[in-house]
Amino acid sequence: MSAPMLEIVGLTKTFPVRDGLGRSAGAVRAVDNVTFSIPRGQVYGLAGESGSGKSTIARMIMGLTPPTAGDILLDGENITGRTGTRAYGRKVQMVFQNPGSSLNPRRTVAQSIAVPLDAHGHPRRERAGRIAELLDMVQLPADFAERYPHELSGGQKQRVAIARALAVAPKLLVLDEPTSALDVSVQARVIDLLVDLGRQLDLTFLFISHDLSLMRNFAQQVGVLYLGQIVETGPTAEVFTDPQHDYTRLLLASVPVISAEEEAMRPKIPLIDGEIPTAEKLLALRQAAKP
Amino acid sequence: MTEIPADNSPRRLSNAYQNWYRFSRNPTAVIGAAIVVIVILAAILAPWITPYPEHVGAVVNFRARHLPPSAEYWFGTDNVGRDIFTRTIFGLRISLLLALVVLGTAxxxxxxxxxxxxxxxxxxxxxxxxxxxxALAIPPLVMALAVAAVLSPDLINSMLAIAALWWTWHTRLIYSITRQIRTQEFIEAAETLGASKFHILIREILPNCVSALAVKTSLDCGFVILVGASLSFLGLGIQPPTPDLGTMVASGSAFLPDSWWESVLPGCAILVVALGFNLLGDGLRDLFDVQEVR
Known part of the structure; x- marks a missing residue:
């Protein structure tokens, strides 16, 4: 295969910290020299707890936040500084975490899906047909077009958000915790839908989540993000069965399991004695783990 | 996924019906809306429903001066013998026109x-x-005084003076709502989907301001009418013989307390109109609050 669909090289984002008087008081490195790439047609899972910088990476890829340093290469083309433009939006789209707030409550499903169509100059005459096609793609009945978000369930709203993101036929879909706001029973069905769509439309996914059990089933490659850095990356099976980094082990050990089979897969590691792991402790662990 | 019927027209109808039902169960809103509708109809139909439409102008009938309310003159007559009921109904026209023009620009x-x-x-x-x-720091009455002094005291100039300051309240209201909505994910979603700034402002943010705007505007109608009447009362607004509620209260006050009807009854008309718009505004607010919570 040719160049990877998405390549992130040394991506860094620092946020200035100001004191009470607005003077600069240092900087927070939210994303620190992150490098990874996603081969065409694959699912890359980016795992990490809240505050690890997962969403900031998604926002930089979408052009909602300018990166401090580093490059973003899409389809072999360096598009740093051009993220967020319309030509770019045709190739990359995003599904947001909370469908309750990513759909405008005052716009019907059809009006919401029409936004990308109109913005990208889709012919008006074919609009209704395309909306029906998209709703069918995400397995919603066509008459949902005239509904408002408050008339839909969480899972249905997220399907609408997926349909909207797919409207201009992007190649890469960034999924920022697409199931975390949903009921557990609905999560699996949304993931199944995404897997199907990925196969049908030859999509590449960047799947951002803190939920490792979902990632195990969905992603071919995973990267574990910790305090803005990728501490471990590799094929999902390898990372999950033989984690090299203490933080990965810690994350895996905290996945709730329901069967003995899964329990057997769980890595046995000595946890830090009965305390919630703090950033300092884990940093110390990381230092210790380095050869 | 076939559990949802293909034809959705009954459901949409029931949606509109739900809104109507909630509105009709809210006594404040219904009373306010009724007053507003009656006032607007009365103002429009004034030449046909008033007993003495000719009394709008400079008619003088000294034999009928200062007559108390009776079957012939419902609100009595004024100091030159004109029917106050007729002039009150015509006065509503001026008040509503003022509110319409001021709010239509502000x-x-x-x-x-x-x-x-x-x-x-x-x-x-x-x-x-x-x-x-x-603009908010300038008291409206002072502004009107200045405008009337520089230009001349009439309807157009009092509209100008009020409108020149009234927009500030709407700016602040919409500004605070926009600030709040801007940070919501659906605005970022629209940005990543390639929507233009114009689209985001008009199609995404503005519809979310409409309920607050409707409440504020209907409450404002009452206030604008009140301010207009105050200006007329002070002689800075509409000049006689054009019938205006504020002017009528002012000219009638010279004959208090004997001919009380000359200022009290037009005053009551101001009260009823302002009350109607306020009740409607409060009722709408209750209605929209329920929808937001839902």
């Missing part, structure tokens, strides 16, 4: 400025909001 201007300041932030926000603060 609401769009305030909304556009509020949207721009709230969405773009930075220098746009600083310039617009500081001008708004300056």
């Amino acid at each position: 609401v769009p201007v305030g909304t556009v400025l509020g949207l721009l300041a709230g969405y773009f932030g930075g220098w746009v926000e600083i310039v617009i909001m500081r001008i708004t603060d300056i």
